[in-house]
Amino acid sequence: MAKIKALKCKECGATYPVEPIHVCEYCFGPLEIDYDYEYIKSIISKEKIEKGPKSLWRYIDLLPVENPTVGLSAGFTPLIKAENLGKELGIKNLYIKDDSVNHPTLSFKDRVVSVALSKAKEFGFDTAACASTGNLANSVAAHAASAGMKCFVFIPSNLETNKIIGSLVFNPTVVAVDGNYDDVNRLSSEIANEFGWAFVNINVRPFYAEGSKTLAFEVAEQLGWKIPDAVVAPLASGSLYTKIWKGFNEFINLGLVEGKPPRMYGAQASGCSPIYKAFKEGRDFIKPEKPDTIAKSIAIGNPADGPYAVKTAKESNGDIEIATNEEIIEGIKLLARTEGIFTETAGGTTIAVLKKFAEKGVFKEDEVVVAYITGNGYKTMEVLEGKLNKPIHIKPSLIEFKEKVIKGG
Amino acid sequence: MAKIKALKCKECGATYPVEPIHVCEYCFGPLEIDYDYEYIKSIISKEKIEKGPKSLWRYIDLLPVENPTVGLSAGFTPLIKAENLGKELGIKNLYIKDDSVNHPTLSFKDRVVSVALSKAKEFGFDTAACASTGNLANSVAAHAASAGMKCFVFIPSNLETNKIIGSLVFNPTVVAVDGNYDDVNRLSSEIANEFGWAFVNINVRPFYAEGSKTLAFEVAEQLGWKIPDAVVAPLASGSLYTKIWKGFNEFINLGLVEGKPPRMYGAQASGCSPIYKAFKEGRDFIKPEKPDTIAKSIAIGNPADGPYAVKTAKESNGDIEIATNEEIIEGIKLLARTEGIFTETAGGTTIAVLKKFAEKGVFKEDEVVVAYITGNGYKTMEVLEGKLNKPIHIKPSLIEFKEKVIKGG
Numbered sequence: 001m002a003k004i005k006a007l008k009c010k011e012c013g014a015t016y017p018v019e020p021i022h023v024c025e026y027c028f029g030p031l032e033i034d035y036d037y038e039y040i041k042s043i044i045s046k047e048k049i050e051k052g053p054k055s056l057w058r059y060i061d062l063l064p065v066e067n068p069t070v071g072l073s074a075g076f077t078p079l080i081k082a083e084n085l086g087k088e089l090g091i092k093n094l095y096i097k098d099d100s101v102n103h104p105t106l107s108f109k110d111r112v113v114s115v116a117l118s119k120a121k122e123f124g125f126d127t128a129a130c131a132s133t134g135n136l137a138n139s140v141a142a143h144a145a146s147a148g149m150k151c152f153v154f155i156p157s158n159l160e161t162n163k164i165i166g167s168l169v170f171n172p173t174v175v176a177v178d179g180n181y182d183d184v185n186r187l188s189s190e191i192a193n194e195f196g197w198a199f200v201n202i203n204v205r206p207f208y209a210e211g212s213k214t215l216a217f218e219v220a221e222q223l224g225w226k227i228p229d230a231v232v233a234p235l236a237s238g239s240l241y242t243k244i245w246k247g248f249n250e251f252i253n254l255g256l257v258e259g260k261p262p263r264m265y266g267a268q269a270s271g272c273s274p275i276y277k278a279f280k281e282g283r284d285f286i287k288p289e290k291p292d293t294i295a296k297s298i299a300i301g302n303p304a305d306g307p308y309a310v311k312t313a314k315e316s317n318g319d320i321e322i323a324t325n326e327e328i329i330e331g332i333k334l335l336a337r338t339e340g341i342f343t344e345t346a347g348g349t350t351i352a353v354l355k356k357f358a359e360k361g362v363f364k365e366d367e368v369v370v371a372y373i374t375g376n377g378y379k380t381m382e383v384l385e386g387k388l389n390k391p392i393h394i395k396p397s398l399i400e401f402k403e404k405v406i407k408g409g
Numbered sequence: 410m411a412k413i414k415a416l417k418c419k420e421c422g423a424t425y426p427v428e429p430i431h432v433c434e435y436c437f438g439p440l441e442i443d444y445d446y447e448y449i450k451s452i453i454s455k456e457k458i459e460k461g462p463k464s465l466w467r468y469i470d471l472l473p474v475e476n477p478t479v480g481l482s483a484g485f486t487p488l489i490k491a492e493n494l495g496k497e498l499g500i501k502n503l504y505i506k507d508d509s510v511n512h513p514t515l516s517f518k519d520r521v522v523s524v525a526l527s528k529a530k531e532f533g534f535d536t537a538a539c540a541s542t543g544n545l546a547n548s549v550a551a552h553a554a555s556a557g558m559k560c561f562v563f564i565p566s567n568l569e570t571n572k573i574i575g576s577l578v579f580n581p582t583v584v585a586v587d588g589n590y591d592d593v594n595r596l597s598s599e600i601a602n603e604f605g606w607a608f609v610n611i612n613v614r615p616f617y618a619e620g621s622k623t624l625a626f627e628v629a630e631q632l633g634w635k636i637p638d639a640v641v642a643p644l645a646s647g648s649l650y651t652k653i654w655k656g657f658n659e660f661i662n663l664g665l666v667e668g669k670p671p672r673m674y675g676a677q678a679s680g681c682s683p684i685y686k687a688f689k690e691g692r693d694f695i696k697p698e699k700p701d702t703i704a705k706s707i708a709i710g711n712p713a714d715g716p717y718a719v720k721t722a723k724e725s726n727g728d729i730e731i732a733t734n735e736e737i738i739e740g741i742k743l744l745a746r747t748e749g750i751f752t753e754t755a756g757g758t759t760i761a762v763l764k765k766f767a768e769k770g771v772f773k774e775d776e777v778v779v780a781y782i783t784g785n786g787y788k789t790m791e792v793l794e795g796k797l798n799k800p801i802h803i804k805p806s807l808i809e810f811k812e813k814v815i816k817g818g
Contacts, residue, residue, distance in 0.1 A: 042481050050791070054463060054485070073489060078512050094729070101512045103487050148493060152814075155713035157802055161569075165790050168797040169745040174717035175814055177432060183805040190807045340551035341513050377660035378476040378515070378787035381574050388577040391564055391585035396592040398599045405561075405584055 001066055003043075005331055008034035010308070017349035020123050020198065022205045030304070031206045033064045041254050043235065046225060049256075056214040062250055063214075064207045066194055069121050070147045071114020075214050077100075079222035079370075085336035085351075088331070089358040093368040095228070095337070097219055099375065100235070100343050104146075105166065106107040106376035107297075107344075108215060108240065109139035113200055116208035117143050120198035126150060127197040131188035133181050133236070134163030135375050140200055141170035147391045148332055150401050152197065154184050159296065163379050180291055182302045201237075209305075212240045216247025219370050225257050229367035232265040232354045234346045234374055235275045235320065236302050238309030244372070245312045264318035264368075266309060267353035269293035269328060269345075275306045278321045286310075294325045294383045295345040297375060323352035331355070332377060342377035410475055412452075416615055417443035419717070420707040424518050427473070429532050429607065431614045433534075439713070442473045450663050455634060458665075465520055465623040471659055472623075473616045477557045478530050480511040480523020484623050488631035489780075494749035494760075496728065498767040501695030504637070505744070506628055507797050508784065514575065515785035516706075516753075517624065517649065518548035522609055524638065525617035526552050529607035535559060536606040540597035542590050542645070542706045543572030544784050550579035551608055563593050569707065572615045572788050589700055591711045610646075614713075621649045625656025629780050634666050638776035641674040641763045643755045643783055644684045645707035645730065650675055653781070665816045671779075673727035674771075675718060676762035678702035678754075685729045686721050695719075703734045703745045703792045704754040706784060729770065732761035740764070741786060751786035759783070 006015040012031025020341050022031050033286035044061045052058030056075025057068045078098045086094035099108040115137070117128055128144040129152040132134050137153035144151035151172035155164070156179060167174055177184045192199040200208045215248070220227055233241050241264060248261040266295055268276045271293025275369045286306035291299035303309070313320050323331065343351070354371045363369050377384075394400045415424040420438025431440050439576040453470045461467030465484025466477045474534055487507045495503035522545070526537055537553040538561040539545050546562035553560035559580035564573070565588060576583055586593045601608040609617045636657055642650050650673060657670045677685045680702025682694045695715035700708035712718070722729050732740065740760035745751050752760070763780045772778050786793075801817070803809045 001475070005592045021624070051416055073487035073507075080482060084555065098482070098512065101510045101515065103507065103510045106510065106515070106785075118714065140743075140744075142751070142775070144749075145746055146749035148765070156801070162787060162790055163796065164800060165793055166751065166787065168788060168800070169751050169793060171742070174798075174800040175810065175815065176802045177805050178802065179805045187805045187807065187810065191810060194807075223685065254441075325426065333578065333580070336551075337554055337580045340553075340555035340579055342551070342575065342578050364690065376515075377578060378571060378575065378785070381571055384574055384578060389580065390573065391573060391583040392575070393585045393587065396586050396588045396596045398596065401584065401600060405582065 003036055003040050003061060004064055004312065005034045005036050007031040016069045017270040020203045022203055022387050033202065033210055034207055037253065044254060044256070046256060048186050048231040049221065056114065057210065059214050059217045062217070063115055064145065065115055065118045065209050066122060068118045070143050074110040075102065076113040077102050079219060080339060080341070082339050085335065088338060089355055090364050091358055091369050092366060095368070095370045096339060096341060097370055097372050098341055100341060100347065100373050100377070105138040105142045105373045106379065107135040107139065108212065108374040109135045110215055112211035113139040113143050115211035116200035116204045117147055117149065117198065120204055121147060123198070123353060125198035127152065129153065129197045129199045130201055131181070131185045131352040133299060134159050134379065135297050136201065136238050137167040138163060141167045141172040145170040152208060153187050153269030156180050157183050160380050160382060162381060181300050182288065186250055209239045209243055210337060212243035213247035213250065215372060216244045217251060220248065220251050220257050221292060223368065227259045228262045228370045230263040230265060230363060231370045231372065232267060232350055232357065233372040234298050234350050235268045235309055236264040236300045236301045238275055241373070242308045242312045244303055245316060250334065261316060264312050264316040265353065265357055266313055266318065266320040267350045269295040269298060269324040270324045272301055273322045274301060275303055275309050275321050279310045279320045280308060284310060295328055295349050297344060297346045298349060321353040321356050327352040329383060332384070341373060343373045344375040344377050344380040346375050348371040412449050412470060413443055413473055414443045414445050419803055429612045429613055442615055442619055446662065453663060453665070453666060456690050458630065462673045465523065465620065468623050468626045470738035471626070472524055473619055474524055474527045475531060477527045477553050479526040480519060481524040483519040484511065486511050486629060487746060488628060489750070491748050494744065496815055497747060498764055500767055500772050500778050501775060504779045505748060505750060505778070506624060506779055506781050507750055509750060509756065509786070511784050513729040514547040514551045515788065516544040516548065517542050517621065517783040518544045520623055521617045522548040522552045524620035525609035525613045526556055526558070528616040529613055530556060530767060534607035536561065538562065538606045538608045539588070540594045542708060543568050543788065544706050545610065546576040546583070548577045550581040553581060553796065554579040565589050565593055569791060571790060575788065590709055591697065600603040605810045618648045618652055621652035622656035622659065624781060625653045626660060629657065629660050629666050630787045632777065636661065636666050636668045637779045639672040639674060639765065639772060640779045640781065641676060641759055642781040643707050643759050644675040644718055645709045646678045647684055647714030649783070651714055651721050652654050653715045654725060670725060673721050673725040674762065674766055675722055675727065675729035676759045677729065677731050678704040678707060678758050679731040679733045681708040681710055682731045683710060684718050687715060688719045688729045693719060702740065704737055704758050705760065706753060706755045728763050728766065732758045732763040736761040738792060741793070752784060753786050753789040755784050756782040756793055
């Protein structure tokens with residue numbers, strides 16, 4: 001591929017051929033795609049992108065895939081001007097990037113999986129796999145089904161029922177591991193070493209992770225080829241957050257947009273906040289922790305890209321905050337009540353943290369702020385039990401309606 | 410509005426000013442929008458549509474709204490070439506129109522509600538309401554929230570839990586009526602007469618229903634400005650089905666596409682099939698029935714547009730079939746397993762009926778067939794309980810993985 005020079009270690013810079021590998025042999029650092037930006041600059045343009053498909057594949061020149069065959073309808077989700085929420089939070093130009101309607105499985109994972117499995121097909125794999133907190137399992141199972149690949153998904157056994165059914169329906173082998181995500185991830189790494197499978201977030205991770213850049217590309221294009229002043233995004237492994245940052249920088253460096261990259265604000269749950277703690281304590285390393293939060297989709301106690309997320313928060317003049325379970329639920333309800341968007345716990349965390357930063361006054365008047373909503377509320381419904389108003393029960397009678405609903409309400 | 414001449418009775422042709430009314434004073438027939446197609450022909454073009462927003466509002470010239478303010482991101486959902494499912498069913502050119510990712514509430518109802526509430530705002534209403542089997546309640550509650558309207562939704566009290574939470578989260582008043590949808594609908598009509606509310610599927614129905622035409626417009630555009638040979642769509646009130654037919658005919662009559670309109674195949678659940686029975690028995694009237702099916706979102710025993718749906722099936726040389734509860738679940742699983750798309754019971758009904766028609770041989774080789782998937786599987790998860798393979802539980806150990814999953818699997 002002319003657009004890619006090699007895989008390159010993020011730590012020591014050692015280069016490798018473009019293969020399904022993810023760890024540097026010398027220093028054990030993670031491998032990343034090393035693009036030929038001079039070449040890309042010669043072939044990319046706003047006009048070309050605008051004429052592209054209504055999916056993340058309009059940005060193929062900046063993705064490590066030659067021939068997209070999986071996830072052809074993923075991405076290009078709505079960017080919503082959030083007038084009501086903006087008014088409540090005192091942010092005039094607030095936008096919601098809404099991946100809760102991503103195709104087909106309602107989370108940003110459809111982006112990374114489309115890229116990972118398109119690449120896996122190019123490499124010749126016939127089996128897709130992943131370690132997942134739920135959303136990724138849904139997406140890998142769905143895309144493997146449509147791609148005609150065999151599929152194994154590994155999840156913590158205490159996952160939300162809806163997310164488990166949301167994987168099982170696609171008929172993969174679901175392996176429920178007694179333990180948390182970090183246990184699942186460790187086991188998956190061992191399996192990935194032994195079986196010749198495309199583990200999207202292990203041996204295919206350098207390709208997979210690039211899919212998240214499209215969350216930056218789309219926002220820039222949807223704002224009319226402009227860069228926001230600040231963004232708020234959830235932190236799980238830290239990959240999404242660092243790739244959004246990378247995406248905005250790529251667009252700037254290629255001359256597709258002007259201005260400087262946004263301040264990156266990160267959101268973690270207080271029950272699992274290793275990146276927040278490292279940032280606040282000025283550490284460049286992560287102290288792993290045992291997650292205990294309702295925000296299971298971002299509950300990664302030993303986040304692979306944690307150190308890079310800390311670096312991104314610093315470099316971008318951003319910040320990281322945390323939200324309690326109660327604040328997360330309030331965040332879900334706030335977004336629903338004001339903007340008619342129903343997000344899962346990760347999105348509730350993002351909104352709760354957005355609110356905290358707004359209250360701290362970090363956003364100047366007229367600044368453009370984008371909050372990333374990464375998953376759909378239908379996936380974590382159980383956390384709302386007992387937290388919402390109840391329906392009013394009546395007989396099918398106008399009199400009873402007037403008495404119980406109008407007078408009583 | 411230059412594009413609209415009047416409201417017109419579908420039965421006797423009496424005309425009325427463009428107001429929130431829905432029943433003819435003379436013959437009690439339903440009112441419909443009477444467009445000035447000569448005028449529309451002078452302003453519409455493929456090029457103009459293609460330059461429009463990536464939502465159903467690109468077809469505004471054929472919608473009864475002047476100034477869209479609600480649901481700006483609804484519609485323009487993916488059209489998927491269903492290679493795997495097509496192979497299983499022996500249909501070479503099979504497509505899925507996938508409204509399971511419609512914005513914001515994951516069903517085709519986001520189309521009709523966007524149109525209804527944009528119109529309601531033009532009329533000056535401050536309160537939105539609906540009678541609903543669930544999907545409509547979700548959508549009205551979400552759109553009313555973002556539009557800053559008060560909201561009352563009326564549902565049968567036995568609805569799926571997920572659909573109830575999926576309304577409550579937007580903070581409307583949810584009225585759970587002891588009875589089936591037809592009881593809810595009857596009560597809602599009484600309330601609509603007394604309160605000055607925009608009941609989207611009662612007094613705003615003539616405007617609301619037009620939103621479903623965009624399911625035809627989008628398919629034609631996404632096929633490269635071509636009309637499919639046959640489509641399969643679910644039948645609830647009959648409105649969606651007749652409006653898809655109307656949409657294709659409008660595009661043909663305006664010269665935007667060539668060819669003849671598609672054969673319209675309709676899908677009902679065997680536990681609620683009044684339109685199917687009328688069609689098969691050669692009646693032009695509906696005998697109401699008491700629904701008993703898992704496909705609650707299409708369980709309308711006394712369908713308002715039933716007679717028009719029967720007429721459409723006849724006029725288009727189409728047909729109507731039914732699916733049992735078991736066939737509906739098999740339909741959900743079939744679509745998920747082959748195409749990675751997770752639909753609710755209404756979609757399962759559509760796929761089950763598509764399969765029946767394919768087995769009957771009604772689709773000729775090389776014919777282009779489109780199946781309409783109108784809602785997301787997350788909404789009716791409970792029907793899958795006990796119907797899917799189970800996860801395999803293991804400890805986080807490679808040895809246990811090999812023993813229980815690889816050997817045992």
